[in-house]
Amino acid sequence: MNIELLKNIVDYGIIGLLGVMSFIAFWFWIERILFYKGIDVRNFKTKEELEIALTNNINIISTFGSNAPYIGLLGTVFGIIITFYAMGQSDNLDAKIIMTSLALALKATAMGLLVAIPATVFYNHLARRIEVVLALWDINEKEKYANQKV
Known part of the structure; x- marks a missing residue:
């Protein structure tokens, strides 16, 4: 098992991918x-056209x-696989090293949450804005229809 490759996947691949996703x-x-x-x-002829744009x-x-x-x-x-592999290869099992390695393994989960939470907030914010703009469309159509009756 190539542990260096796995370390690089975690440090550069996973963390890098999460950084790109966040951006x-x-x-x-x-x-x-x-x-x-x-x-x-x-400027939109139909509500569906507006919804697609939104x-x-x-x-x-x-x-x-x-x-x-x-x-x-x-x-x-x-990261945990790397830690267990290193523990299995080591003659010296030091609790401090194990805990440090496990703590560092959790950085990827923390990064995942740091990307997910704002992205979810962004999405919910935009979903609400879409609802408001679509409601404005409905109001505009009702006013247009009311003006045609008069």
């Missing part, structure tokens, strides 16, 4: 906020929010 989630959140600020519901890219934020803890957990499992 992308933040980027799409900012992009959607700016899009929602400039949207005019009167929901663009938010599934990525949701996916990152729901999967980041699992990616972090995978990194933690790899």
Whole structure:
């Protein structure tokens, strides 16, 4: 078993992937906020067309929010495997070294949560904004219909 490769997967692969996911989630959140600020519901012919425009890219934020803890957990499992392997190869079992290694293994789970929590908040914030804009569409349509009756 190539432990160095496993260490690199945890340190660079898992943590790096979580960092990229965090950046992308933040980027799409900012992009959607700016899009929602400039949207005019009167520019859309149908509610479905508006809904498609509003929901663009938010599934990525949701996916990152729901999967980041699992990616972090995978990194933690790899870290624990590394710790147990090192314990099995060592003649000297020092509790301090074992506890330090296990604590470091948990960094991937912590990173996963640090990505998931904000991504979930971003998604919920955008979902609420979508509801508001769609309600504005409904209000606009009712006003348009009422003005046509008069």
